[in-house]
Amino acid sequence: xxxxxxxxxxxxxxxxxxxLVLGVPLAWGLARAKGWWxxxxxxxxxxxxxxxxxxxxxxxxxxxGPNGPLAPLLTRFGVTTLAFSFPGxxxxxxxxxxxxxxxxxxxxxxxxxxxxxxxxxxxxAAPWDAxxxxxxxxxxxxxxxxxxxxxxxxxxxxxxxxxxxxxxxGKTEVLSIVIFxxxxxxxxxxxxxxxxxxxxxxxxxxxxxLRLGRRMERT
Amino acid sequence: MSRITGRFAGTLGxxxxxxxxxxxxxxxxxxxxPSGCGKSTLLRCLAGLTRLPGGSLRxxxxxxxxxxxxxxxxxRPLGYVFQDARLFPHLSVRDNLRFGLRRAGGGKxxxxxxxxxxxxxxxxxxxxxxxxxxERQRVAIGRALLAQPRLLLMDEPLAALDRDSxxxxxxxxxxxxxxxxxxxxxxxxxxxxxxRIAQHLLFMRAGRVVAAGPLVDLLTxxxxxxxxxxxxxxxxxxxxxxxxxxxxxMLCGTPPLRLTVPGRLGAVGELIRLRVLASDVSLLRAPxxxxxxxxxxxxxxxxxxxxxPHVLVALRVGEARLLARITRKSWDQLGFALGQEVFAxxxxxxxxxxx
Numbered sequence: 001x002x003x004x005x006x007x008x009x010x011x012x013x014x015x016x017x018x019x020l021v022l023g024v025p026l027a028w029g030l031a032r033a034k035g036w037w038x039x040x041x042x043x044x045x046x047x048x049x050x051x052x053x054x055x056x057x058x059x060x061x062x063x064x065g066p067n068g069p070l071a072p073l074l075t076r077f078g079v080t081t082l083a084f085s086f087p088g089x090x091x092x093x094x095x096x097x098x099x100x101x102x103x104x105x106x107x108x109x110x111x112x113x114x115x116x117x118x119x120x121x122x123x124x125a126a127p128w129d130a131x132x133x134x135x136x137x138x139x140x141x142x143x144x145x146x147x148x149x150x151x152x153x154x155x156x157x158x159x160x161x162x163x164x165x166x167x168x169x170g171k172t173e174v175l176s177i178v179i180f181x182x183x184x185x186x187x188x189x190x191x192x193x194x195x196x197x198x199x200x201x202x203x204x205x206x207x208x209x210l211r212l213g214r215r216m217e218r219t
Numbered sequence: 220m221s222r223i224t225g226r227f228a229g230t231l232g233x234x235x236x237x238x239x240x241x242x243x244x245x246x247x248x249x250x251x252x253p254s255g256c257g258k259s260t261l262l263r264c265l266a267g268l269t270r271l272p273g274g275s276l277r278x279x280x281x282x283x284x285x286x287x288x289x290x291x292x293x294x295r296p297l298g299y300v301f302q303d304a305r306l307f308p309h310l311s312v313r314d315n316l317r318f319g320l321r322r323a324g325g326g327k328x329x330x331x332x333x334x335x336x337x338x339x340x341x342x343x344x345x346x347x348x349x350x351x352x353x354e355r356q357r358v359a360i361g362r363a364l365l366a367q368p369r370l371l372l373m374d375e376p377l378a379a380l381d382r383d384s385x386x387x388x389x390x391x392x393x394x395x396x397x398x399x400x401x402x403x404x405x406x407x408x409x410x411x412x413x414x415r416i417a418q419h420l421l422f423m424r425a426g427r428v429v430a431a432g433p434l435v436d437l438l439t440x441x442x443x444x445x446x447x448x449x450x451x452x453x454x455x456x457x458x459x460x461x462x463x464x465x466x467x468x469m470l471c472g473t474p475p476l477r478l479t480v481p482g483r484l485g486a487v488g489e490l491i492r493l494r495v496l497a498s499d500v501s502l503l504r505a506p507x508x509x510x511x512x513x514x515x516x517x518x519x520x521x522x523x524x525x526x527x528p529h530v531l532v533a534l535r536v537g538e539a540r541l542l543a544r545i546t547r548k549s550w551d552q553l554g555f556a557l558g559q560e561v562f563a564x565x566x567x568x569x570x571x572x573x574x
Contacts, residue, residue, distance in 0.1 A: 115305045118268055121292040122299035123319035123366050130293075133318075137309045 001178060001190060008174040011086070012154040015093040016101075019150050022094070023101035024143060028131070030102070031109035042106075049099045057163025060092045064164065082164075089165045089172055093154045100149040108142020109135060145209050152205040156198060220245060223370060223402065225276035225284070227264040236260055236271070236426040242404070242419055244279050244370075247396050249413030249434065250406045252423035258406045261423070262372050265404070266299050267292040278370055296323070298363030298401070300373040304355040306347035312358050313343040319366025326367030328399050333361045336398060337391060353384030360388075364399055371396075371403040377412060385412075392416045393492070410445065414438070414454055414494055439533045439540040441523045446531055446542055451497040453542050459485045476537040478565065479512045495565060500543035502532065503562040504553055517541065517563040519555060534563055541565070 030042050048056055062068050064082040074082065082088035112135060120130035136143075158176040165172030167181065175194055182191035226239040238261045242248045250258050263269035265276060267283070267290060276284040283290045298319070306315050316339070320330060334340055337357045347355060356376050363371060373392075377385040393416040396403050404421075407413050413420065413434070420437045422430040422445075430443055438445050438453050445451065457472035462483060469480045471491065478493065485491045506514045515536045523531040530550040532543040541563055555561065 115301070115303065116307060118292075119299070119301065119305040119307070120318070121268070122266055122295075122297060123362065124293050124296075124322035125318070126291075126293050129322070134307055138307075140309075 001194070003170050004173050004175050004178045007086075007170065007172075008155055008176075011089055011093060011174060012151045014090050015097055015154045016147050016151045018090065018094050019097060019101040020143070020147060023098060023146065023150075024105055024136075027102045027105035027146075028109055028135070031106045045102050046099045048096050053096065053157065053159025054163055056096060057092065057160040060088075060095065060160065060164050064088050064091065084164070084166045084168065084172060086165075086171055089161060089174075092160045092164045093157060096157055096160045097150040097153045100153045101146040104142045104146040104149065105139060106142075108139035108145075111142075112138050141212055141215070144212055148205050148209050148212075152202050156202060221279040223276075223278050225265075225274065227261065227271045227274040227276075229271035229273070231260065231269075234260075234426060238264075238423065238426065238428050240421055240428050240431060242402075242421065242431070244402045245396065245400075246418040247392070247403045247405055247416050248419040248421060249417030250404055250421045250423065251410060251413055252408065254408055256423045257426040258408075258423055259374055260426075262299075262374050262404065262406055265370070266297055266372055267295055268299075281369075296367060296369045298366050298368035298371040300356070300359050300363050300371070300376045302375045302378055304347075304352075304359040306350075306355055306358055306362070308347050310346075311343070312339065312345050312347070312350070315347070315358055316343075316362050316365055319362060323365075323367040328364050328367055328401075330365060332399075333364050336395070337361045351384070352380050353387060356380060356384075357388060357391075360392075360395075364395070364401065368401055371401045373403060373405045375406050375408070378407070378409075389415055410448075411450075414452060415492065435540050439520075439542050441521050441531055441533055446497070446523070446533070451531070451542055451544065452494050453497070453540055455493045455495060455539050455541075456490055457493060458490050459487050461487060475516050476539050478515075495541060497531065497542035497544040499566050500534075500541055501564045502534075502543055502545055502549075502553070502555065503564055506562050513565040515541075515563045515565065517561055519557055519559045519561060522550070522555070522557060524550065534561075536563060 026045070030038055030045070061083055063070055065071070066081045071081070074080065082091060116134050116138060117130060120134045125133060156176055158180070161172065161174055161177060167173040167177045175198060179191045179194050182188070182194070221244040222241055223244050224241040228237040230236070234257070236257050238257060250261065252258050260269060264271055264274055270289065274284050276282070282288050283295050307318065310318065316330065316333070334343070337360060339358060339361055342350065342354055342358065347358070350358065360376065377388060380388070389412065392405070395401070405413065405417060417434050420432065420434045421428055422437065422443065430437055430440070435453060437443055440446065455476070457476065457478065459469055459471055460473060460477070461470040463470065467481060467483070469483060471478050471480055471493065480493060503514070517534040517536045519532055520535050520540070521533040524547065528546055529544050530547050532545065532555070534541045534543060543563060
């Protein structure tokens, strides 16, 4: 069980980091873009929110499988498939948790409006400079919220993990899978303990997120 | 003297915009016009925040925009003061002030001078959320100045402030261009603000610059709407020549343009600005009793003698100009005519200091 807990934390941490690096610029682009294609990209990013996890897992399995479209690229790196592997899980988690990162960050960027941005430009800040010195710090509340939500969401995912990761102990078996296995094996005590821990942790994350949002509103 | 010249034209939505301008690269130029005439659009074009194809802009010897050139806003050495201040809420006042300064890599405008000039010392450690509207705008002006601009653009910086805060900032704006050697373009739809601080004027209407020139020339041009409005006035920039402390008066200027003004608005030698309402100037054929102060020899340059009870008269006094609004009855009875030498009588009380 502790192996699974460590694996779960590792998965959630790496996913959150990857999403910070990729999701924040994506959210910036979506917040500033005008035009129909921004809506299309926005909708695609949001899709995992409503798609049944098994459907998402199914497509990811095909994408990452030995005969999938990514296979030629993967073999170049000496890998035949990402399915049923930890990197595959990270990939799947990133797609699955993407909207939880992008939505709050996009809203935070959109709320900044043009005001501070234009002021920075007239004060000799080039766009990349204005992004790092003005937009990013002003959106920090949204970024923290996004990171927390993405982290918590990854902790609890089940369907996608089961589809593309299976339950290989130490490699792809995360806590939610352990709960499922425990229940199947009538090991109710451990299932209950893990479930309680996950529920408490998730509650804490939401609480912190809300408080953070409240504090940002005041400044 | 170097100049700032250019032209921006284009259609924004349903609004047709075509503004050509040529202003001196020194002093304060007021940009006046009714709401929605395109003043802010012109300012945004100057800053490069709005890009109209085919626009051109030269500042002194430098081309900021032309057929082949478009300097993005962050490459233009300018300062922009927005109506809503737009301070960075995550930075202290000190760091807001240094934002542009650091990126400009220093220059002739020193941080300590700006802090002193705008009275910012007590605010330096505070954050924008804890400043009043007037304080915020003062910081915004300081921040723009410290970016070492070669052109300072101010978009109605006082419009959102209450009268007291605005009155506190206005006098500082007047001295700002000379003190820091930065030409400024000051947008306002309040003519009295411009009369207090500007030396030149651009007048816009419906997306076009319809008149431009020295402020006094435009104020006394009878074909423009300034002379015809109810509070029509002219301004005089005169040095204080003596104080009459026994009566609390100041003597300003030298004959023929010597005026006695109540109050003590400046030290001897200091240039002060006087605002003279057209309705406070009357005309005489010969100087009346010597007990009346401020009777100046003048020549009638132009007169607007339409029907209606009043005649508007543009006068030359020495090198300066005045406007007089007298009744048509006295115009006819005293037999005034263009080119005539007359005497203008200005009530001393009518002179309001602009300081």
